[in-house]
Amino acid sequence: MQAEIIAVGTEILLGEIVNTNAQYVAKQLARFGIPSFYQTVVGDNPQRLTETIALAEKRSQLIILIGGLGPTPDDLTKQTLAAHLQKRLLADQVALEKLVTWQKQIKKEMPTNNLAQADYIEGSEVLANDVGLAIGCYLKTADHVYVVLPGPPREMLPMVDHQVVPRLAQLTGAKQVIVSKMLRFFGIGESLLADQLADLIGQQRNPTIATYLKGYEIGVRLTAYATDAQTAEAIIAPLAQEVRDRLSDFYTGEGEERTLVDEVVDLLKQRQLSVTAAESLTAGLFQAKLAEISGTSTVFSGGFVTYADAVKTQLLGIPAKTIERETVVSAEVARLMAESSRKQIDTEFGLGFTGVAGPDELAGQPAGTVFIALAQRDDDTQVQLFHLAGQRNEVRERAVASGFKMLYDRLIKM
Amino acid sequence: MQAEIIAVGTEILLGEIVNTNAQYVAKQLARFGIPSFYQTVVGDNPQRLTETIALAEKRSQLIILIGGLGPTPDDLTKQTLAAHLQKRLLADQVALEKLVTWQKQIKKEMPTNNLAQADYIEGSEVLANDVGLAIGCYLKTADHVYVVLPGPPREMLPMVDHQVVPRLAQLTGAKQVIVSKMLRFFGIGESLLADQLADLIGQQRNPTIATYLKGYEIGVRLTAYATDAQTAEAIIAPLAQEVRDRLSDFYTGEGEERTLVDEVVDLLKQRQLSVTAAESLTAGLFQAKLAEISGTSTVFSGGFVTYADAVKTQLLGIPAKTIERETVVSAEVARLMAESSRKQIDTEFGLGFTGVAGPDELAGQPAGTVFIALAQRDDDTQVQLFHLAGQRNEVRERAVASGFKMLYDRLIKM
Structure with missing residues (x-):
């Protein structure tokens, strides 16, 4: 069996996006030892897509089409393949219900084009889309296997992992x-x-x-x-x-799908401990990441964004004189931020973030200089100095990640 | 004139590398308004490459081949194209001298394959390689133009920028x-x-x-x-x-590179107005986005993350009774959050975000229900109800974007 990947999308031909999908699928083919001699990119054009499919059918048995399943009128991959194979399009009930629920949720009118996302080709197995609305298809005919996948990588990847890979294993007889x-x-x-x-x-x-x-x-x-x-x-x-x-x-x-933030939130939940923060350069990013995890509310109830010196004084009671003497980018200010926020919200842990995101230096310190403090109830406050690389928002992201690592290290030793 | 890109390399078919070269060249074609209806990837195989070139010749006048110019025996692009066109390969003297100098420098014996890197196709213009050893070719025949480029992006990019782009301009008569x-x-x-x-x-x-x-x-x-x-x-x-x-x-x-957040921060700066926020479901994300923009400190000094009800009462003074009566996901709580944060930080604007990120419902409201309030000094507070689609973190991101839109709409009318 030979395979061939056809990516459908004018945006690829115009160089607006890179065809990373083809690489991902190619890797899976290689993994199963399925040879692939061609990849093609073709625009959202029924005639040229039909010609491309017809050519692929002469060269390969497994044909994987990616993209063109969306709600706009130029998304025509399923329609084109169905017409080429002289098969009908049918609506998948589960996908259709999902579309209707989605429409209800956003309370807006739905253009009829949207409904095509729930279509599958007669005789094919439906590949459910766990992330988006457009379903894929897996179709076996006498001479070929066709796989039709959505273009957005965040929809395509899980569909490949969970629904295409097992079918490839079956196709190749990989008992492995x-x-x-x-x-x-x-x-x-x-x-x-x-x-x-x-x-x-x-x-x-x-x-x-x-x-x-x-x-x-x-x-x-x-x-x-x-x-x-x-x-x-x-x-x-x-x-x-x-x-x-x-x-x-x-x-x-x-764990493939987990992150450091998941680990920290799980450890806090297991130990029934709570956390807060006072954030200067990160300006809420640490707390926003905590709240990405569903169920965080049992360990996080709120905190402070203290970007300017005056707000550090107002909300956290850090004396203006201390900020003046130590400068705002200092271990002492980080310590007071962590301790004051912890005390006010009455949590087990409090983190303080102060530093220089850049691009300009601040308080005589170069961009990337960050102090992070970790305060704990009835314990000493730990302050760590970081010199972080990158542009402004990389420094801010790395600072947040470093804060999570400090908290993680403390939690696993408890 | 129509163009077509052929990337040559088994490593792309195996999914080991992403075909970023095709995107780069596609962008240049789009820039000159040269339509491109196909991209193909083919392995380092003379027969299949020849078939691919022959097919491209039927569909397009400008054929751009990328990759397969290196020193290993499977690098055969120039040889294959030359054979297909029944033209000889000739050695470019400058490139040959460069190879000899390089060989002296690394003090290793040179396999004769290496010499092929200095070859060009009879009748073509040589595209010098400023970074590596393999030269490219630009060949005009009666019906076609062929461009042959090296595969490594660091060699290909400057060759395209300095030697191919000017020729495309000439080709398209782009005074355009x-x-x-x-x-x-x-x-x-x-x-x-x-x-x-x-x-x-x-x-x-x-x-x-x-x-x-x-x-x-x-x-x-x-x-x-x-x-x-x-x-x-x-x-x-x-x-x-x-x-x-x-x-x-x-x-x-x-503006291509700008976002709604840039617009809002610029408008605030121009009008010398300040903003703060009290965030529940977004938990700091609105404020963190503000701080992504360098120089935000002139319009933003800090604010509140009030995730739990108790912290809304503690930090913002919202009566527990009000929260109980109206529920936490209500216009009234959003309004009080916006007004209290604005008053405390003494800013022109204050935003309040409360809602249901999901996946579970909250206070009897389904996931995606979000109230956003915009308070302004000496003005009425505006509260808007949103029904946002998506998973937990999409709802949170969309809520933040919706808050920026409310603020933007207010600012442009001032």
Whole structure:
């Protein structure tokens, strides 16, 4: 069996977006050893798309079409493939109900084009869209297998992972089970981390080992192939232990979809402890990240955004004289921010963030200089100085991540 | 003239690298208004590459081949194209000398394959490689123009910028200037917006008109071609006016790289007005977005994250009885949040955000229900109810964007 990927979208031809979808799907094909000799990009044009499909049918048995499932009139991939195969389009009831619910939620009128997102090609299996509204299709004919996927990567990726990969496994008769484990680390650069694991990476076979940037964390993915899941897990276990041991200071947990923030919120919930913050350069970003996690309200009830000196004095009672003497970018101000916010909201932990986001320097300190303080009830306050790299908003994001790491390190030792 | 990009490389088919080269070249083609209906990726295989070139010759006049110029035996792009066109390969003296110098420097023996990097196709103009060793070619035949480029982006990009772009300008007789204008809108779905502009989109030629998702805003890009910039701008102006008029309620400004937050911060600065917020479901995200803009400190000094009811009472003085009576997701609580925060920080504007991020309902209201209040010094407080679509963090992001839109609408009328 040979495969061929067709990305549909005028925006790719105009160079407005990069065709990362093709790479993602190509990787999955490679994983199953399915040869792929061509990738094509074609615009949202029924005639040229039909010609492209007809050419692909001559060269390949597995044809994967990506994009053009959206609600606008130029999204025509399903319609074009259906017409080419002389099959009808049918409405999927589940997807249609989801569209109706969505319409109710936003209380706006829905153009009829929107309904096409719930269509599937007669005879195909529906690939549900867990993230968006446009469903995909998986269609077997006498000579070909067609897979139709949505264009937005955040919709396409989970559809591939959960619905296409198992079907590829079945197609190729891969009785092989693949098990992956993602270990996450924070506070070490990717190249330094790779250096620490150089020998393991060099001799990899099964399990394989690969590093990834995951936001401000670095992921190390271990993947094993075996006849069953238990065997695969047994192959991974000792290597996972070795990797964790070598990088224990930077370890932030396990899991592909989780982040350091998930770990911190879960630890706080388990230990029934609460947290607040007073934020200067990060201006609410730490607290906003906490609230990204559903159910945070049991451990977080609110806090302070104290961007200007005067507001630090007004809301946190930090004496103007102290700010003047120590400067606003100082360990002392960070400490007082953490302690005052903790005391006022009456939480177990309080964090204080003060520093220079940039691009200009502040209080005589260069951009990237950040003090983060962690106050705890009946305990000493810990203050750490960071020199963070990057542009203004990278510095702010890294500062927030560093705050979460300080809290994580405290929590796992409790 | 139509163009077509062929990327050559098995590593792309295996998903090991993303085809960013195609995007870069596609952008240049779009810049010159050269239509491109196909992009193809093919492996380092002479037979399949020849078939791909032959197909491209039927569809397009300008054929751009990228990759496969390196020193390894599977780099065969120039050889394959030369054979297909029945032309000889010749060695470029400058490139050859560079190879010899390089060999001396690294003090290693040079496989003869390396020498092929200095080859060009008989009759073509040499495209010098300022960064690497493999030269490109620019070849005009009776029916076609072929451009052959190296695969590594750091070699390809400068070659395109300095040697291909001037030739494209010559080819298209582009005394033509291309001018684009990006209009931005918020608060309307992309498909509804496209409906409003359907007749304009249908009859587009020069200027062209296209819609884009830009975060939570929608961009409408108008692009005109003319002999000079002034003429192009004159062609765009009436259409831009028409688009703005039709969608005036949703208009949020102009500019490719700007966002609604930039507009709001600039308007506040121009009018020397300040803002604060009290945030419940958004938990600091509105304030964190304000602080993304460098120099925000002149208009923003801090505010409140009041996630739990008790903290709304403690920090904002909202009576517990009011929260109980009205429920926390209510116009009244949003109003009190906005007014109290404004009064305490003594700013011109105060925003209050309360609502249901989801996934669960809250205070009897479904996920997506959000009240946003805008208080202004010596003025009535405006409260708006939103029904926002999406998952938890989309609801939170959309709520923040909606708050910025309310503030923007107030500011432009001042």
